Amino acid sequence: MSVIIRYVCHHCGAAREGAGGAGWVRCGHCDVLIAFDWQAWFGSAQYAAYLRVAGAPETLAGWQRYQARSADAERLVASGAFDAARAATGEAVEQLVRLMPGVYPDELQTDATYRRRYLEWLSAVTYAQKVDPELSRLTKALEACVRRVEARDPLPTLDEAARLLELQADRLAHLELPDDPDGMPPHVRLRASMSQFLGGYVQLASPEQIRALLERIHGRGNVFEAGAGVESLGLFREWRCPACGLVSLEASMVLEHTCPACVLRAPKGDPALPQVDFACGRCGAALTLEAGERECCCAFCDTWVRRVDRTGHVERQHAYEVRDSLARRLGLALAELPAESRPGLPVTKENRRAHRLTGLARVAAMYGAMVPARRVLGLVTATFREVKGQALLALLDEVGEAARAEGLRGALEVLDEVRSLVR
Numbered sequence: 001m002s003v004i005i006r007y008v009c010h011h012c013g014a015a016r017e018g019a020g021g022a023g024w025v026r027c028g029h030c031d032v033l034i035a036f037d038w039q040a041w042f043g044s045a046q047y048a049a050y051l052r053v054a055g056a057p058e059t060l061a062g063w064q065r066y067q068a069r070s071a072d073a074e075r076l077v078a079s080g081a082f083d084a085a086r087a088a089t090g091e092a093v094e095q096l097v098r099l100m101p102g103v104y105p106d107e108l109q110t111d112a113t114y115r116r117r118y119l120e121w122l123s124a125v126t127y128a129q130k131v132d133p134e135l136s137r138l139t140k141a142l143e144a145c146v147r148r149v150e151a152r153d154p155l156p157t158l159d160e161a162a163r164l165l166e167l168q169a170d171r172l173a174h175l176e177l178p179d180d181p182d183g184m185p186p187h188v189r190l191r192a193s194m195s196q197f198l199g200g201y202v203q204l205a206s207p208e209q210i211r212a213l214l215e216r217i218h219g220r221g222n223v224f225e226a227g228a229g230v231e232s233l234g235l236f237r238e239w240r241c242p243a244c245g246l247v248s249l250e251a252s253m254v255l256e257h258t259c260p261a262c263v264l265r266a267p268k269g270d271p272a273l274p275q276v277d278f279a280c281g282r283c284g285a286a287l288t289l290e291a292g293e294r295e296c297c298c299a300f301c302d303t304w305v306r307r308v309d310r311t312g313h314v315e316r317q318h319a320y321e322v323r324d325s326l327a328r329r330l331g332l333a334l335a336e337l338p339a340e341s342r343p344g345l346p347v348t349k350e351n352r353r354a355h356r357l358t359g360l361a362r363v364a365a366m367y368g369a370m371v372p373a374r375r376v377l378g379l380v381t382a383t384f385r386e387v388k389g390q391a392l393l394a395l396l397d398e399v400g401e402a403a404r405a406e407g408l409r410g411a412l413e414v415l416d417e418v419r420s421l422v423r
């Protein structure tokens with residue numbers, strides 16, 4: 001399943017993606033920014049640049065400076081030193097913009113006038129969040145809400161966060177602030193802020209929840225699903241071990257497949273983007289995204305659409321860079337994994353079943369805290385496709401025994417929950 005997003009320009013009604021897959025979407029007619037897409041940012045050159053410096057001491061020091069100046073501003077507001085608070089907020093905002101390339105528009109680096117206008121506006125909004133009582137209450141509620149996000153079921157909390165962002169936007173509309181630097185009407189700015197604020201959490205949602213979350217961010221009529229193939233935008237993918245048949249989970253950005261049961265290792269390329277056929281969300285014309293293609297323009301109504309997916313390509317490239325530079329520094333020669341995979345423990349007709357049971361117990365222990373029990377059940381039924389009903393309960397007992405044998409207490413709790421879904 002591919003997820004396709006349509007971005008419509010608030011200015012001229014058309015939509016064009018002109019930034020070569022970056023997070024910000026610009027209208028080709030009017031040259032204004034019309035949307036931000038965090039999912040696209042995850043695949044962008046800006047994200048690759050961010051990963052390269054994310055762990056560097058200067059970056060960590062930058063975050064500390066940002067937090068210190070924000071805290072200063074809070075204190076100064078509380079003590080009534082408003083001018084100093086405003087100045088501290090301005091410095092915090094400048095720091096933040098520097099720390100997140102691509103999440104704030106790239107033009108900030110190249111256009112000094114735009115940069116000044118943008119920072120003035122962002123500082124004024126951030127300052128208002130500290131000084132206006134209602135806005136400050138909403139901002140604190142939002143921060144608390146995001147801290148409560150649960151990996152296994154993030155949607156209720158993220159829905160609440162989206163509602164708080166809407167209330168914030170309502171309140172901001174009543175305050176006297178500099179004009180929006182991109183000329184975005186409030187509802188478009190709200191959408192961009194929602195993507196900036198909530199987009200990073202989409203990967204935690206289960207495949208069924210992702211669409212609801214994207215609709216909340218991009219608008220109900222602007223999110224489509226089409227075709228079959230690349231699973232979702234989620235962080236975890238299913239993978240079937242060719243040797244023992246265990247269906248397990250792995251993060252989308254891993255460098256190679258590793259079977260948690262028989263320890264087979266197999267190389268992993270970038271997942272191919274399949275061809276998808278769908279109807280233009282604006283005029284209904286039939287559109288096709290060719291295999292590997294991310295964006296296309298409707299020839300009838302000029303609307304641009306793009307598919308977003310979490311291939312993990314940027315993260316994998318980064319992991320290779322880190323690995324290779326470490327190996328160079330330590331003078332290690334890295335052996336490439338053979339294309340046909342490297343077998344782990346021997347798998348025979350007699351021990352295949354035991355491998356799978358142990359594997360499922362390990363998967364429940366490893367991922368049970370991060371994905372819903374329903375998804376763990378899905379792995380059990382995908383591994384043992386023929387098993388249903390009472391036999392499934394007996395099978396879960398066997399997985400439980402395997403977990404006990406391995407001392408996996410966490411898995412047992414997860415399996416209890418899985419059992420309750422079968423009954």
Ligand SMILES: [Zn+2]
Binds near residue numbers: 011012014028029030
């Ligand atoms: Zn336009």
Ligand SMILES: [Zn+2]
Binds near residue numbers: 243244245260261263
């Ligand atoms: Zn295996």
Ligand SMILES: [Zn+2]
Binds near residue numbers: 282301
């Ligand atoms: Zn069309």
